[in-house]
Amino acid sequence: MKIINCFLLFNFIVAGVYAQVITPPMSPRGKITQQVGLTEVDVDYSRPSARGRNIIGGLVRFGEMWRTGANKNTIVSFSDPVMIMGIPLAAGKYALYTRPDARQWEIYFYKKYDINGIPKNWKEDQVALHISVPSNYFDPMVETFTISLSNLTRNGANLNLIWEHTLVAIPFEVPTQTKALESIDKTLSATPISSDYYQAAVYYLQQNKDLLKAQKWMEKALDMREKPAYWMYRQYALILAERNDKKAALKAVKKSLELAEEAGNKDYIIMNNVSIAEWSK
Secondary structure (H helix, E strand, O other): OHHHHHHHHHHHHHHHHHOOOOOOOOOOEEEEEEEEOOEEEEEEEEOOEOOOOOOEOOOEOOOOOEOOOOOOOOEEEEOOOEEEOOEEEOOEEEEEEEEOOOOEEEEEEEOOOOOOOOOOOOOHHHEEEEEEEEEEEEEEEEEEEEEEEEOOOOOEEEEEEEEEEEEEEEEEEOOHHHHHHHHHHHHHOOOOOHHHHHHHHHHHHHOOOOHHHHHHHHHHHHHHOOOOOHHHHHHHHHHHHHOOOHHHHHHHHHHHHHHHHHHOOHHHHHHHHHHHHHHOO
16 A cells, blocks of 8 residues: 555656646737838737736836837847838847837837846947837727737838837838849849749839830740730730830730630739720720
8 A cells, every 4th residue: 555655646746847837928929920022020029918007108107118018028120121210220130129208209129139128237339229209199999019010012111019099100111122123133134034024024114113124024024935924914015005105005905805804814804994995095
């Protein structure tokens, strides 16, 4: 009996050593990964909730540095150099600290990001960027602290801090055009294929750059395809229309319509018919 009791006691002790109670955190981690233009933006942060407390100006006190979340500090990373309110910020990871106030917030991108909370010894040479942005009233009330990206364009976005009735938007710009043009030059000077010429031509059209060059690239893309697709003729027609060559644009868009009807693509059929009506005036 003593042997059995000792065995049971041993199992109880071992189980006690290895057992762990698992409960949900009060401020769960949140992660964002978003491509803005050709730049990847990542945010890793904790998300505390109000739970009936007065937050902005209360729990998050005005005039004091905040870790911009809870627990471990918030980390923001950019895969490329960006511009924040006209100030350059190098590619990399940063801790995001803020100093809230009623009318505006001070924003700090801190180079040393592997810190649990506010640095005990704040070092100005670790501040990669410091700006002030307006604090805006937000409705409805947001219970859980939220970081989001909005107003996405190919060239930038807003990094938003939202909690309770407060919204702080941090606008930034990404080097999309520089990267795109470098890619076009490098690819087209090597051994480009049809899709390379097509993508380059469409980008030039969308950015309203050298449309004659865009036309020539699109013609190469069409020539290199045994059976060019309706969407290629559609873009070719748009380039010609932008160059005020309506006769050639009509010919191209009618070809796109013909191929779209064969493929049964209703969206392109509608778009092409609208263009034919517009360019026939």
